[in-house]
Amino acid sequence: MRGAIIAALLLAVAVLYLTPSTTPYSPYNPGPNGLSELAQICRTSANADVVILAPGASLPNLNVSASTAEIVDPLANFGSPYIPAAADVNGTALAAPNATPLIGNGEVLIATSPTSFAGTARGPYPLALAVREGNRTVYIYHASLFTNLAMRWNSAYAERICARPVEIVVAGGDPSQWIHEYLYAARPWIAPAALTAMFLYLALKARRGRV
Amino acid sequence: MRRLAVALAFAAVLALAALIKPTAPTLTTPVDLRALANIIKSDPALLAEAVVFLNQTHLNVTSPTPSNATNVTSPTPSNATNVTSPTPSNATNVTSPTPSNAAPTEMAIGANATAARAGSHVAVSGGLTSRGRPVAGALIAIYLQGRLAALALTDARGRFNANVYISVYVSLANITAVYVPPPGSPYAPSSASIQLRVLFNATELALSVPATVRWGDPLRIEIRQSPPVERQVVVALSNGTSTVLLRAVVRDEAVLEVPTAGLGPGNYTINATAQPKGPWAPASASAQVAVAAAEPQISLRAPPVLVAGAPAPLEVYVEPKLAVATFLGETPLGGYVPLEAPTGPAVVRAVAQAAPPYASAQASAQVFVVNPIQVGVAAAALLVVARRLRPRRGGLEEVRREVAEAAGRRPLPEGAEAALGLLAEVFHVLGERAGVRYSRTMTYREYAARVGSYAKDGGCLKKIVELAERSVYSPHVPTSQEISEARICAGRL
Numbered sequence: 001m002r003g004a005i006i007a008a009l010l011l012a013v014a015v016l017y018l019t020p021s022t023t024p025y026s027p028y029n030p031g032p033n034g035l036s037e038l039a040q041i042c043r044t045s046a047n048a049d050v051v052i053l054a055p056g057a058s059l060p061n062l063n064v065s066a067s068t069a070e071i072v073d074p075l076a077n078f079g080s081p082y083i084p085a086a087a088d089v090n091g092t093a094l095a096a097p098n099a100t101p102l103i104g105n106g107e108v109l110i111a112t113s114p115t116s117f118a119g120t121a122r123g124p125y126p127l128a129l130a131v132r133e134g135n136r137t138v139y140i141y142h143a144s145l146f147t148n149l150a151m152r153w154n155s156a157y158a159e160r161i162c163a164r165p166v167e168i169v170v171a172g173g174d175p176s177q178w179i180h181e182y183l184y185a186a187r188p189w190i191a192p193a194a195l196t197a198m199f200l201y202l203a204l205k206a207r208r209g210r211v
Numbered sequence: 212m213r214r215l216a217v218a219l220a221f222a223a224v225l226a227l228a229a230l231i232k233p234t235a236p237t238l239t240t241p242v243d244l245r246a247l248a249n250i251i252k253s254d255p256a257l258l259a260e261a262v263v264f265l266n267q268t269h270l271n272v273t274s275p276t277p278s279n280a281t282n283v284t285s286p287t288p289s290n291a292t293n294v295t296s297p298t299p300s301n302a303t304n305v306t307s308p309t310p311s312n313a314a315p316t317e318m319a320i321g322a323n324a325t326a327a328r329a330g331s332h333v334a335v336s337g338g339l340t341s342r343g344r345p346v347a348g349a350l351i352a353i354y355l356q357g358r359l360a361a362l363a364l365t366d367a368r369g370r371f372n373a374n375v376y377i378s379v380y381v382s383l384a385n386i387t388a389v390y391v392p393p394p395g396s397p398y399a400p401s402s403a404s405i406q407l408r409v410l411f412n413a414t415e416l417a418l419s420v421p422a423t424v425r426w427g428d429p430l431r432i433e434i435r436q437s438p439p440v441e442r443q444v445v446v447a448l449s450n451g452t453s454t455v456l457l458r459a460v461v462r463d464e465a466v467l468e469v470p471t472a473g474l475g476p477g478n479y480t481i482n483a484t485a486q487p488k489g490p491w492a493p494a495s496a497s498a499q500v501a502v503a504a505a506e507p508q509i510s511l512r513a514p515p516v517l518v519a520g521a522p523a524p525l526e527v528y529v530e531p532k533l534a535v536a537t538f539l540g541e542t543p544l545g546g547y548v549p550l551e552a553p554t555g556p557a558v559v560r561a562v563a564q565a566a567p568p569y570a571s572a573q574a575s576a577q578v579f580v581v582n583p584i585q586v587g588v589a590a591a592a593l594l595v596v597a598r599r600l601r602p603r604r605g606g607l608e609e610v611r612r613e614v615a616e617a618a619g620r621r622p623l624p625e626g627a628e629a630a631l632g633l634l635a636e637v638f639h640v641l642g643e644r645a646g647v648r649y650s651r652t653m654t655y656r657e658y659a660a661r662v663g664s665y666a667k668d669g670g671c672l673k674k675i676v677e678l679a680e681r682s683v684y685s686p687h688v689p690t691s692q693e694i695s696e697a698r699i700c701a702g703r704l
Contacts, residue, residue: 068239
C-alpha cells in the first residue's frame with residue numbers, strides 16, 4: 001500500500017510537471033496570458049535587478065505593487081481598448097494587454113497614454129519603474145508587457161531587457177506552477193536526492209528479499 | 212488489488228490538484244467604455260495630449276467609441292490583429308473593421324493658405340457628410356505627411372476645424388483628414404487630402420572628431436553649422452548596444468568635451484542632429500571614433516579540488532592593481548565556496564574589473580568541486596546498500612554447523628538430519644530478522660523463545676523445534692510426510 005501511494009505521488013508530480021500552468025503571468029503558462037515565451041528567451045534568477053511583476057503581486061522591500069484595476073484605452077490601443085498602448089522614454093510603442101498600474105515611487109520608464117483609464121481615473125499610468133535600493137537600481141516591469149499575446153508586438157523590447165537575468169513575481173498559482181517553482185528552487189539537490197532515493201529503495205528491497 | 216490502490220490514489224491526487232484553481236487576483240474592469248470615450252472627445256486639452264502621445268509613439272488612431280468593446284474581456288480578443296500601431300506611410304490606410312452595409316461618407320478638406328512657412332500654423336477645416344447629411348460627433352484625425360498633427364470633432368453641421376503646426380521640411384506636403392468609424396458604426400471610413408507648399412531654409416552640419424581616443428581621456432567633438440542659427444544640437448554616441456545623448460546650443464560652431472570614462476571601450480558612431488527651428492530645416496552629420504583601452508595582465512592559480520563550504524584558496528595576479536572578483540561558474544565567491552555548489556567539474560574565473568584606461572580581463576581554471584553534504588548523503592546510502600548486500604559472516608552454513616554441534620556429533624538417521632537441516636534454515640531466517648545468530652551454547656528452545664517474536668506463525672516454529680528435538684533426543688525418526696509438513700509450515704514463518 002505504501003508503495004502504491006509513493007508511486008501515485010511520483011506520477012502526480014510528473015503529470016503536474018508536464019501539465020502547463022494556467023496561472024496568469026506564470027512563466028510555465030503557454031497560454032496568451034502566460035509568460036512562457038519570455039521565460040524561454042530570458043535567464044531567470046532570484047534577486048535579479050530586473051523584476052517582472054504580475055497584477056496583485058508586490059515587492060514589499062521596494063514598496064512597489066501591481067494594482068488589479070485594469071487599464072483600458074479607447075483611443076490609443078492595439079486593436080482593442082483592452083490592449084492599451086504604452087510608450088517608453090524613447091517613444092517606443094508597446095502593447096500592454098490587460099495591464100494594471102504599477103503603484104510605487106520611482107523613475108517612470110514606461111507609461112500608458114493620457115487617454116487611458118483605470119476605473120474612471122485618467123492616466124498616464126506607469127508600467128515600468130526604476131527604483132533605487134541601496135547602491136543598486138531595480139527595474140520593475142509590468143508582466144502584461146511580456147505576455148505571450150504581447151510578445152507579438154514587444155518581442156524586441158523583451159530581448160533587450162533579457163540582456164540581464166530577470167525575476168518573475170506572480171501572485172498565487174496552481175499546483176503545476178507550485179511544482180515547477182519547487183523543482184526549480186530544488187534543482188541543485190534533485191540529482192543527489194534521486195540517487196539517495198534509488199539507493200534506499202534498493203537497500204529496502206534487498207532486505208525484504210532476504211526475509 | 213495493488214493496481215486498484217495505485218489507480219485510486221492517483222485519481223485522488225489528480226482530483227485534488229484539479230480542485231485547486233489559480234488564486235491570482237481578478238482584475239476589475241471599467242464597463243462603460245462609451246462614457247470613457249465621451250470624456251476623451253469632450254476634452255480638447257486631452258485630445259491635444261493624445262496627439263503628442265500618438266506622434267511620439269508613431270501609433271495611429273483606433274476606434275474612439277467601440278460600442279461592442281465591452282464584450283472583449285479575453286486577453287486574446289478576436290480582433291487583436293486589427294492593429295494600426297505603426298504609422299502607415301499613407302495615412303489613408305484605414306484598418307478599422309467596417310460593416311458591409313455601412314453608409315458611405317464623404318470627406319471635404321481645405322486650408323486657409325496654399326503655401327506656408329515651416330514653423331507656422333495653418334488653419335485646416337472641412338466637413339463630413341453621409342449621403343448629403345452631416346455626420347456629427349465624429350473624431351477626425353488630421354495627418355501632415357503621414358504623422359498625426361491634430362484631432363478634431365465634427366459639430367452638428369458635420370464641420371471640423373483644426374490648427375496644424377507645419378513641422379515638415381519638404382517642398383510639397385500632404386494634409387489628410389481621416390475618419391475612422393468605430394466598430395459597429397453605421398458609417399464607412401473616408402478621407403480627403405490637400406497639398407501645401409512649404410517654405411523653409413536648408414542648413415548644413417559638420418562634425419570633427421579624432422579617429423581614436425584613449426579610454427578615460429576626454430573626447431573632443433567639434434560641431435560647425437552653416438548658416439549660423441542658434442538652436443539645439445543633439446549628439447548621440449552609440450556602440451550598437453548603448454547610446455549616450457548630449458545636448459548643446461550651437462550658433463556657428465561649438466566644442467563638446469565628452470568624458471570617456473563613462474563609456475565602454477569600443478567603436479562608436481557619433482550622430483549629431485540640429486533640431487528644426489521655424490523655417491530652418493533640420494540637419495545632421497555623423498562620424499566614427501574608437502575608444503581604445505589598455506589590456507591588463509591577469510593570471511589565476513586554483514587547487515584542483517575545492518570543497519563546498521570551505522575557503523577557496525585562489526591566487527590571482529593582476530598588473531596593474533585592479534579590483535578583482537572571483538566566480539565559481541556564475542556564482543560569486545566571497546572567499547568561500549558556496550555550500551550549494553554541486554559536486555563535479557567546474558570553472559573558476561577571476562575577473563579584473565575595468566577601470567580606465569584598462570579594460571576588463573579574466574582568467575579561468577578548471578577545478579573539481581566536492582560538496583561534503585551531497586557526498587555524505589550518497590556515501591551513507593551506499594554504505595546502507597553495501598551493508599545490506601554484503602554476505603553475512605556466519606551465514607546459513609554456519610547456522611547448520613551450530614545446530615548440528617548442539618545435537619552432538621553422533622551419526623543421525625537421514626530423517627533426523629533433514630529435520631535439523633530444516634531447523635537450521637528457520638533459525639537462519641529468524642536470526643537475520645532479529646539480528647541474533649544461533650550459537651550451540653543455546654538449546655533449540657532457548658533460541659526459539661528469543662527469536663519467536665519475529666516469526667509470523669509461532670505455532671509452526673514450535674512444531675519445527677519439537678520435531679528436531681524428537682529427532683535428536685529420542686529414537687523417533689521423522690517420516691518424510693512429517694518433514695514435508697514441517698517444510699510447508701516453515702514457508703509460513
